[in-house]
Amino acid sequence: MLSKEQNEALTEVGAGKPMGELLRRYWHPIAISADVEKIGTIKKVKILDEALVLYRDKSNNLGLVADRCAHRGVSLEYAIPDECGLRCQYHGWLYDQTGQCVEQPNEPEDSTFKKRIKISGYEVKELGGLVFAYMGPAPAPELPNWDLFVQDNVIRTIGYAEIPCNWVQIMENSLDPTHLEWLHGHYFEHVFEQQGRPQNEWPITKRHLKIGFDEFEYGIIKRRVLEGQTEENEDWAVGHPIVFPNYLRVGDSGAHSFQIRVPIDDTHTLHFWYTCFVPAEGIKIPENYPISSYECPIYDENGKFVTDYIDGQDMMAWITQGPVADRSVERLGTSDKGIIMYRQMLKRELKKMQNGEDPKCTIRDPQQNQNIELPQEEDKFSEGGLLSGVAVHWNTRYAPNLIEIIDICKGEPVSSK
Incomplete structure (x- = not known):
């Protein structure tokens, strides 16, 4: 268990907070490119x-600035995109991409007031179809x-959702193989039973015989041995990696995925x-093939979790652990050693940052950043193509184009299912 103060140190992400300052040393995806594709x-x-x-x-350039104009505090969500920045709709103050005010239309022409205004x-x-932001001190590291x-x-x-809980409990789930x-x-079988579906549809209800975790250059490799x-x-x-501080890599021979957890607050x-x-051998995907997106549902029409x-x-x-899990009352067992390892890594990298060092996974060398290949098992749970097969098909009512994508990757005619 952790004390209240230790828990706060790991979970609070605001500026000036230890974890907030650590996370500001990394690039984070903040939007899907298609959502801001249109000029203006x-x-x-x-x-x-x-x-x-x-x-x-x-000018087709992206910018990211504070939501409030420094003049009268109006929201810039309704501002006017300019040739080189964003102009407040209230009185026309213009901000460039750094947040520096560069024009104040109703101030004297010789005024230097604008030079002292910055948001x-x-x-x-x-x-890769995402917009990333870096909110830390200069110089920024490489975007990996x-x-x-x-x-x-x-x-x-790209699936997305706004999850009403703290990012650390989401990441800790990734260091918990036995769930x-x-x-x-077993829970999926229970769901099948409640829905009157055959319970032999799901092949991963197997007991864990062994779990293991190894640190590597970019994070932690998670390993398991199941029955059989x-x-x-x-x-x-081979295992699969947790990329520090907030990525999980999963997949199989047909589909490789990142799960990325970006703290909102x-x-x-x-x-x-x-x-x-990944298409079958000999299948060529056009370079301009569109990147589709979908929202992952959390609740049904009755406000119950979709499970x-x-x-x-x-x-x-x-x-259901709460907005911020209370780790002062938890009882960790031997199967939670991955969670303990991850918390120790967070604490260690916090100390490195506080000592003026780059934390883990900070990439400065462009040569190192050409194409960073991560280890990934292909034969998932010895079931071969599981995640690109039954699991993906089970999700198709939330992302209907997944069946079509699988057919294209197999080189088959587009399904009418």
């Missing part, structure tokens, strides 16, 4: 407890070219499910 678009966002507006100006402004870049963001010949989809056999195994497996199986021999998290579908798909089950488990 303004999108209100809140990241790391800061209210901001993301915009595309008339927050942050670097933004696009990569993780393999899924730059991989050729794949079809990409697979219960939340996504040996350490020669890829689930153990202490009690809300912007979650992305970023998936690359008949894996991501919905996870969200139910994250959210």
Whole structure:
């Protein structure tokens, strides 16, 4: 268990808070590129407890600045995109991409007042269909070219949801292998039973014989051995990574995914499910194939959790721990060693940052950042193609184009299902 003060140190993400300052040393996705594709678009966002507006100006450049004009505090969500920045709709004050005020139309022409006016402004870049922001001290590190963001010949989809809980309890779920056999195994069978579906549809209700965790350059490798497996199986021999501080990598031979957890504030998290579908050998995906997006549902029409798909089950488990999990009353067991390892890593990297060092996964060398390949098992749970098969098909009522994507990747005629 953790004390109240220790828990706050890990979970509070505002500026000036220890974890908030650590997270500001990283690039975070804040939007899907398609949402701000049109010139003149303004999108209100809140990241790391800061209210901001993301915009595309008339020169087709993206900017990210504070939501409030420094003059009278009006929201810039309704501002006027200019040739090189954003102009407040109230009195015309113009801010450039750094947040510096560069024009004040009703002030004297020789006034230097504008030079003393600045709101927050942050670097933004696009990569792989996402818009990323860096909110930390200069100089910014490299925006990591993780393999899924730059991989050729794949079809990409992006799921998203705003989760009403703290980001750490979402990440800790990723360091908890044994919930697979219960939340996504036995519980799934229970859901099938309640729905009158055959219970033999789900192949992953297998007992964990062994779990393991190893630190590597970019985070932690999670490993497992299930009943019927040996350490020669890829689930153990290769495993899959948790990329520090807030990515999970999952997948199989047909689809590789990132789950990315971006803190909105202490009690809300912007979650992305970023998936690359890999075509069968000989199938060529057009370079301009559109990136589709979909919202992952949390609640049904009655306000109950939607728990008949894996991501919905996870969200139910994250959210029902409370807006911020109270770790002062938890009772961790031997199966929670991955969670303990992750917390120790967070504390260690906090100390490094406080000592003026770059924390883990900070990339400065452009040569290192060409295409960062991450380890990934292909034969998931020894079921081969599980996540691109039954699990993905089970999600198709939330993302209907997934069946079509799978058919394209297999080189089959587009399904009418």
